Amino acid sequence: MKKLAIMWVLILTTFLSFADNPSTVKIKTSAICEMCKERIEKRLAFTKGVKDVNLNLDDKVVSVTYNPKKTNVEALKKVITETGYDADDVQKNEEAHSKLPSCCQKTSKGMKH
Numbered sequence: 001m002k003k004l005a006i007m008w009v010l011i012l013t014t015f016l017s018f019a020d021n022p023s024t025v026k027i028k029t030s031a032i033c034e035m036c037k038e039r040i041e042k043r044l045a046f047t048k049g050v051k052d053v054n055l056n057l058d059d060k061v062v063s064v065t066y067n068p069k070k071t072n073v074e075a076l077k078k079v080i081t082e083t084g085y086d087a088d089d090v091q092k093n094e095e096a097h098s099k100l101p102s103c104c105q106k107t108s109k110g111m112k113h
Contacts, residue, residue, distance in 0.1 A: 022051055024065045025073050030086040031060050036104045043083045047071060 031037055037055045040062060044053040049070025055062040064076055077087035084096035084104070097105060 021068075022065050023068045024063060025076065026061050026063050027073075027077060027080065027087050029055065029060050029062055029080060030092065030106045031055055031057060031062075031104075032106065033057070033103055035101060036085065039100075039104070040080060040083055040085060043079055044076065047076065047079050050076070 029036075029040060031040055034057070037057055040055050041053045044050050044062070044064055047066075049067040050064060051067065052065040053062065062080070066076065077090045080087035081090050082093050082096055084092050084098075084100045086092050086106075
């Protein structure tokens with residue numbers, strides 16, 4: 001009986017360790033400044049299934065670690081585009097983009113970041 005209990009604990013532990021295997025994706029954005037970075041990271045951080053977010057402004061790529069059982073790459077891109085930014089080949093939501101501060105709009109001219 002003791003061996004059976006130990007075996008079940010081992011099987012359950014093994015099963016649970018594979019159940020929450022996170023994935024990481026890199027998405028190219030149209031972020032420009034620290035305000036953009038803050039906005040995108042915050043929106044993604046509050047997305048169900050997202051475990052970690054980091055946007056590198058040098059290459060404008062956001063790295064997102066997420067639980068694939070709770071969200072997917074398309075949903076993550078949708079969050080970014082609905083925030084007003086491009087996400088890889090998915091275009092920004094124009095209405096959301098127009099509500100961004102002028103320095104965060106990729107059509108703004110003369111703003112230095």
